[in-house]
Amino acid sequence: MKDEIKKYIVDTFMYGEGSVEYDQELYESGLINSMGFFRLLTFIEETYDLSIDMSELSVDNFTTVNDITTMINSKLENK
Amino acid sequence: MDFSLNENQIDLKKSAAEFAEKKLNDDVEERDRKSEFSRDGWNACADFGLQGILVPEQFGGMGLNAIDYAAIMEGIGYGGTDNGLIFSVNAHVLVCIIPILHHGSDALKEKYLPALVSGKMIGANAMTEADSGSDMFSNSTSAEKKNDYYVLNGSKTFATNAPVADTFIVYAATNKSKGFFGLSCFLVDRETEGLTVGNNMEKMGLRTSPISDVAFNNCKIPATHILGKEGSGGIMFGDTMEWERGLIMASCIGIMERQLYSCRKYAHVRKLGNQSIGKFQAIAHKIADMKVRLETSRLMLYKAAWLKSQKKTATLETAATKLYISESYIQNCREAMKIYGAYGYMVEYGLERELRDALASQYYSGTSEIQKNIISSMIL
Numbered sequence: 001m002k003d004e005i006k007k008y009i010v011d012t013f014m015y016g017e018g019s020v021e022y023d024q025e026l027y028e029s030g031l032i033n034s035m036g037f038f039r040l041l042t043f044i045e046e047t048y049d050l051s052i053d054m055s056e057l058s059v060d061n062f063t064t065v066n067d068i069t070t071m072i073n074s075k076l077e078n079k
Numbered sequence: 080m081d082f083s084l085n086e087n088q089i090d091l092k093k094s095a096a097e098f099a100e101k102k103l104n105d106d107v108e109e110r111d112r113k114s115e116f117s118r119d120g121w122n123a124c125a126d127f128g129l130q131g132i133l134v135p136e137q138f139g140g141m142g143l144n145a146i147d148y149a150a151i152m153e154g155i156g157y158g159g160t161d162n163g164l165i166f167s168v169n170a171h172v173l174v175c176i177i178p179i180l181h182h183g184s185d186a187l188k189e190k191y192l193p194a195l196v197s198g199k200m201i202g203a204n205a206m207t208e209a210d211s212g213s214d215m216f217s218n219s220t221s222a223e224k225k226n227d228y229y230v231l232n233g234s235k236t237f238a239t240n241a242p243v244a245d246t247f248i249v250y251a252a253t254n255k256s257k258g259f260f261g262l263s264c265f266l267v268d269r270e271t272e273g274l275t276v277g278n279n280m281e282k283m284g285l286r287t288s289p290i291s292d293v294a295f296n297n298c299k300i301p302a303t304h305i306l307g308k309e310g311s312g313g314i315m316f317g318d319t320m321e322w323e324r325g326l327i328m329a330s331c332i333g334i335m336e337r338q339l340y341s342c343r344k345y346a347h348v349r350k351l352g353n354q355s356i357g358k359f360q361a362i363a364h365k366i367a368d369m370k371v372r373l374e375t376s377r378l379m380l381y382k383a384a385w386l387k388s389q390k391k392t393a394t395l396e397t398a399a400t401k402l403y404i405s406e407s408y409i410q411n412c413r414e415a416m417k418i419y420g421a422y423g424y425m426v427e428y429g430l431e432r433e434l435r436d437a438l439a440s441q442y443y444s445g446t447s448e449i450q451k452n453i454i455s456s457m458i459l
Contacts, residue, residue, distance in 0.1 A: 027259050034259045035456040038317055038394035042457075051390040054318040055182045059260040059310040 001048075002069050008043055009065070012036075022065045037062075044068070050075050082381075088150040095154030096333070098127050103159040107287070111163070111432055114279060114286045116243055120164045125198025129155065129168050134180060138192035145322070145387040148172075149329040149380055156333025160429060162436040163287030165330045166443075170239040170288075171195070173323040175202025175248050178264060182307040182315050187266060191246060203244035205235035205293045206316065220295065222251040222263060224302070224309070229253075229265065231273075231298040239443070242279045242289040245269050249295070250312050262312030266304045273298040284435030317394065323444050325383035325397035328404035331440065332380055334433065335373045335408055338415045342366055345419060356418075365414045372407035379403050395457040402450035405440035412437040 134140025211217035220233025277292035346357030416423035
């Protein structure tokens with residue numbers, strides 16, 4: 001899952017060039033902007049067949065590939 | 080796949096249309112002229128249940144979903160002609176009640192939702208700023224945390240309902256360096272010391288919906304009045320905008336339906352020589368175009384409503400819905416005026432007011448250009 005998300009980020013926001021670390025902060029560096037946030041969220045919902053309540057999202061659980069994967073796994077376990 | 084509304088939704092839509100026609104249409108022309116908001120109309124909407132459609136029953140609402148909301152507001156638009164009042168109700172529900180409902184603490188929900196549903200309180204959303212427009216990440220309004228409160232400074236403009244509002248949803252930077260995660264959202268009472276509401280701005284259309292500036296000068300906001308976590312304002316704004324863009328045009332679908340009915344009728348009774356004007360292709364084709372725009376707009380509305388009822392993220396779909404319906408709505412208003420000829424230009428027929436009201440839809444909830452920016456940024 002981590003690699004799938006990482007690949008999506010690189011393909012979508014870096015046009016396939018470069019790389020992203022699992023613990024890299026994705027927003028402050030400008031890699032993902034506000035629209036990119038919602039694009040990534042849509043990708044996750046579609047890929048893992050989830051509905052993510054936006055009130056569950058915050059700076060604590062959606063800023064690195066590691067955070068995002070943890071959040072998705074938690075959602076899948078409780079599905 | 081099922082494109083039909085269920086029986087309950089059809090009944091709700093019908094009763095909404097009947098309610099609006101009976102209770103909301105008095106003196107609209109005069110109130111439009113005076114830019115006058117109808118508190119009686121607001122209270123009637125609350126008694127009917129409009130403000131509480133999406134709010135759970137425990138807070139006094141109807142506990143219905145986004146599709147129900149779309150159906151009811153479509154009925155309201157069909158029966159009602161006070162488009163400004165209906166716009167104010169939409170703003171109150173979609174950008175004030177929704178963020179409290181989705182992101183507010185239990186204490187805030189218990190304190191504010193019953194009053195916002197009953198009509199006792201009116202809500203406003205203050206996001207747009209004079210120097211940054213729809214770009215919320217360039218906003219200069221700030222909130223600095225001090226002990227158990229935040230100090231809010233800055234000013235907002237084009238805040239719908241502000242002149243009559245009791246409470247405000249305010250977006251402010253809590254940490255500018257964090258960009259998307261540097262914004263926070265607050266619930267601010269009108270009585271807060273240092274909060275100033277400007278005079279009602281005179282507008283071209285939607286004149287019965289009040290709008291003004293709001294300024295914050297060292298306003299002390301209890302820390303308990305933050306919605307969600309500090310830094311979650313960007314997410315909240317995106318969530319709220321999806322609801323607004325997905326559903327705010329529902330009443331306009333009702334208006335388009337009413338206009339089409341009126342134009343069809345007029346095309347039959349209005350004669351040139353011995354012939355109904357509907358027999359002329361120039362008129363008949365306009366009516367065909369109006370029908371196609373109405374049906375395609377309705378499909379987009381209910382697709383967006385369905386996505387939100389499924390709790391799906393729908394950033395692209397709701398921006399496309401808002402863009403398409405607003406442009407179609409304006410186009411249909413223009414066609415209706417042309418079908419009526421010079422009569423359509425006369426105030427007493429109400430069509431010029433409908434067009435003035437419709438033109439606002441290119442601006443509110445993000446301009447058509449902003450919707451295109453969103454759509455393209457989601458696919459490029």
